Amino acid sequence: xxxxxxxxxxxxxxxxxxxxxxxxxxxxxxxxxxxxxxxxxxxxxxxxxxxxxxxxxxxxxxxxxxxxxxxxxxxxxxxxxxxxxxxxxxxxxxxxxxxxxxxxxxxxxxxxxxxxxxxxxxxxxxxxxxxxxxxxxxxxxxxxxxxxxxx
Numbered sequence: 001x002x003x004x005x006x007x008x009x010x011x012x013x014x015x016x017x018x019x020x021x022x023x024x025x026x027x028x029x030x031x032x033x034x035x036x037x038x039x040x041x042x043x044x045x046x047x048x049x050x051x052x053x054x055x056x057x058x059x060x061x062x063x064x065x066x067x068x069x070x071x072x073x074x075x076x077x078x079x080x081x082x083x084x085x086x087x088x089x090x091x092x093x094x095x096x097x098x099x100x101x102x103x104x105x106x107x108x109x110x111x112x113x114x115x116x117x118x119x120x121x122x123x124x125x126x127x128x129x130x131x132x133x134x135x136x137x138x139x140x141x142x143x144x145x146x147x148x149x150x151x
Contacts, residue, residue, distance in 0.1 A: 019044040022074060026091040029071045037071040045091055048126045052096050056089060056124075059132065063139040084147025087139065095123040101148040106141045108134075 019040065020028040027044035029037055042053040053076075060067055060078050068079045072088075079085035088099045103110045103120025112121035122138075124130070 021046060024092040025049065026074055028074050031070075031072055033068075033070045035069050038069045038076045041071055041074075041076050045096075049091050049096050052124050053089070055130070056096075056098065056135075059135055060087065060139055063136050064143040067143070079147050080143060084149035086142040086145060086147045092123075095125045098122045098124065100138060100142050102142060102145040103138075105145055106138050110138060 021044070022028050025046040027041050029041045029044065038057065042050060042057055045053045057076070064078070064080070066080065068081050070077045070079075075088050075090045077085045078087045084101075086101055088101075090097050090099070098110075098121060099114075100106060100110050100120050100122070102118050103114075104118045106120065110120040110122040112123060114121060
């Protein structure tokens with residue numbers, strides 16, 4: 001059974017009001033399923049991070065056309081219906097943190113380790129180069145692995 005998309009507003013946010021930015025410039029977007037809340041999150045990302053979010057979202061959709069999207073804990077999540085989440089990203093002050101829930105299984109593995117077994121991160125900073133081929137490979141590989149369904 002497919003969930004109905006819900007309005008993409010932050011807690012206590014009125015219709016048409018801009019989302020509040022939390023620590024590190026992370027947009028406050030209410031828990032919701034679908035593309036609309038993810039796009040609301042991306043549109044509320046500050047400065048250069050918005051472009052990084054748009055690029056990442058477009059790359060995910062291009063690499064995995066059947067991707068499922070949602071916002072949980074002020075974070076966009078990407079997954080495969082019935083298989084769980086494979087990727088999420090979140091704004092921090094100096095970077096956008098991309099989480100690969102089964103990232104230790106990716107080849108090559110994303111560079112940043114996690115205290116959570118199997119999870120790996122990649123940080124996107126303002127002036128970083130972006131190897132689209134590597135990102136596509138990570139996204140495709142991640143989408144083919146069992147996802148994390150606890151979110």
